[in-house]
Amino acid sequence: MLEYALKGSKRYWTWVCFLLVLIGIGFIAYLNQFQVGLGITGMSRDVSWGFYIGQFTFLVGVAASAVTVVLPYYFHNWKKYGRIAVIGEFLAIPAVLMCMLFIFVDLGQPMRVMNVLLHPTPNSVMFFDMVVLSGYLILNLLCGWVVLGSERKSAPPPTWIKPFLYIAICWAPSIHIVTAFLYQGLPGRHYWLTAIMAAKFLSSAFASGPALLVLLCMIIRKFTKFDPGKEAIQSLAKTSAYFLIATILFYVFEVFTAFYSSIPGHMAPITYLFSGLDGFTKLVPVMKVCAVLVAIGTIILVTPPLRKWEVTLAIGALATFLGMWLEKGLSLVVGGFIPNPFERVFEYWPTLQEVLIALGVWSLGFFILTILYKIATTVKEKAVFDKYGQKQIIE
C-alpha cells in the first residue's frame, strides 16, 4: 500500500516538501546541540526538564487518545467510527514516534540510549514507559495496517487481528498512566506529587486527542474525496467536550487542595503559574492564554449550535488542542521545578534552537502522519467497509 504515498497532487507534494524543509532545519539545529550539548537549551540546573519533555508528555496523550475512536467502534459497535478507526490508529503511530524522538533529543548522551535496554531497571518508571510506548507503537502499526489492508481487498479484517485490537484498546491508557507515574512519584515536587495526576493526564489526553482528530477529519474532508462523516466528527467533539470538563474539574480539585489546605509548598507552583512568585512572571501570560483557550473550547464544545456549526467547531477544537498543549507541553513540566529545592525561583524559557529542534520533531511526526493518511484516504476513497465486511455508504 506504500505506493499510494508516491502519487499525489501538487498540493500534496508542496506540503511534503515544506515538512521536509522544517525537518532539515530541526536536524541541523540538533546537530549543533549534539556537538555543543544541551547548554543550547533554556534548561538549567534548577529546571532540568523543559520544552522537550513537555512535548513528550503532551504527545503521549495524543497517542493514547486513539482509543477514544477505537474503543466505541470495537467494544460498543459504534458504527459511525467505522470509517475513522484507522484515522485514529494512524494518528497514534507518529505521536508515539514523536514521543520517542523527544526523549531522544532530550538525552545528554544519546549514543548511550541502549543502556536502558542493556541494564533494564524495573524500579525505574522510565523503563516501563519505554516498554509501554514501544508496545503501543507496534500494536497500532499492526492493527492499522492489517485492517486497512483488508479494506483495500474489500474483505473483513482477519479474525486473528481481533485479540490485538482488544489488547491495543486496553494498552492505550497504560502509556499515559505510566507517563503520569513518571512525575507523580517524586518526593519534593509538590506540583506533581498528586494522586490525581494520572487521571488528569488521561482526561486532558482524551480532550486534546479527539479535538485534533476533529481538525484532521475536517482537513481530510476538504482535501480528499474521503468523507469521515459528519456524525463521526460530532461524536469526537462530544468526547472532547466531556473530557475537557473533567480536566478543568481535576485542575480545580488541585487548586482547592493546595489553597484550602494553605500548605505553602503546594500553593507555590500554582501561584507562580498564575500570578508569579517573588516577582518572576514568565509563565503567567502562558497560563492566561491557556485559560482563555480552554474557556473558548469549553463554551463551543458544550453548546450544541456552536458545536454543530463547523466553523465554530473548528475554532473550538483548535482552542482545546492549543490550550491543552500549553498546559501539558510547557507549564506542567516547568511548574514542577519552580520553586527549586531551596525555595528560590529560577525561570525557564525555551531558546530558539530548542524550539527549532522541537519543530523538526513535530514536522517529522506530521510527515509520517501525512504519508499514513495519504495511504488510508486513498484506500478509503475507493471503498469503506466496516468490521463486518459490509460496505458503508458515503453520505
Place this chain on the structure above:
Amino acid sequence: MNDIDRRKFLKIAGLGALFGLTGLSMFEVVTKKHIEAAVEKYKILPNTLTAQRWAIAIDLKKLDEKIINDCIQACHSIHNVPQIAMQKEEIKWIWKETFEHAFYEMEYPYMPEQMKNLPVLVLCNHCDNPACVRVCPTKATFKRKDGIVMMDMHRCIGCRYCMAACPFGARSFNWRDPRPFIKEENSEYPTRMKGVVEKCTLCCERLEIGKPPACVEVSNGAIIYGDLANPDSEIRKILATNYAIRRKPELGTNPCVYYLI
C-alpha cells in the same frame, strides 16, 4: 506435507520463539537484583576506611566563611569540578546556602537575622532511601553497601530523571563540555564529558586509600564523618550529645547529613 501444514508449523514455531525469547528476557529482568552485584562491590585495600553506614555531621556553630570556602575549594579542585560563571549551567558538589533557604520549612518571621543568614554547607545527603537511585533507568546512580550514593558517569545517559527526583537539588548536569572550565586539572581524578550528571561521592576514592573526605580534612573540625552503625564512632557520640537537624526528613529519603545547631 501440504502447504497449509507447513504454514501452520512456521506460524507456531515463530510465535513460540517470540514468546520464548521475550519470556526469557522478562524472567531475567524480574529475577536480577535491582542493583547489579558488580556495582555494589568496591575495592577494599589494606588502608581502606570502611563503615556499615557512612554519614556526615556539619557543626553550624563552627562554620565560618573561611572554612566554607576552604571546603568548597578543596572538594572542587580535587574533583575537577568546572568553574562555570553562568548560573544556568553551574556545577557544584558542595556549596554555601543560607539557613533560611537550606531549611526553609523551619523559617519563621521572628527568626534572628543572623540565624536566617547563617551560612550552611549543602551537599548530597547520601540518603538511605535515595529517590535518585529509584528512578535511574540505567543504574548509573546506585547506593553502595556502605551507604554512599554513587554516580557512574560512564553509564549515565543524561536523562536527568535523578535531578527531578532529588528533593535536595544536589545534582548537577554537564550542559556542555566542562573541560575548558577547569582552571587547574587534577590528573589523579577523571574529568567529565558533556551530557552526564555528577555530584558528591563522599570522596570514595580518598576513603579507599585511607584518607577522610576532602571537606572533612580542611574543615578544622566543623565537619565530622563516621559510621552511623557503630555506637562507638565519633559521629554517633556527637549525635548522642548534640541536637542535630536534617534537611526535609519528612520526605522519607532518610538523609545522612546531620547539621548540629
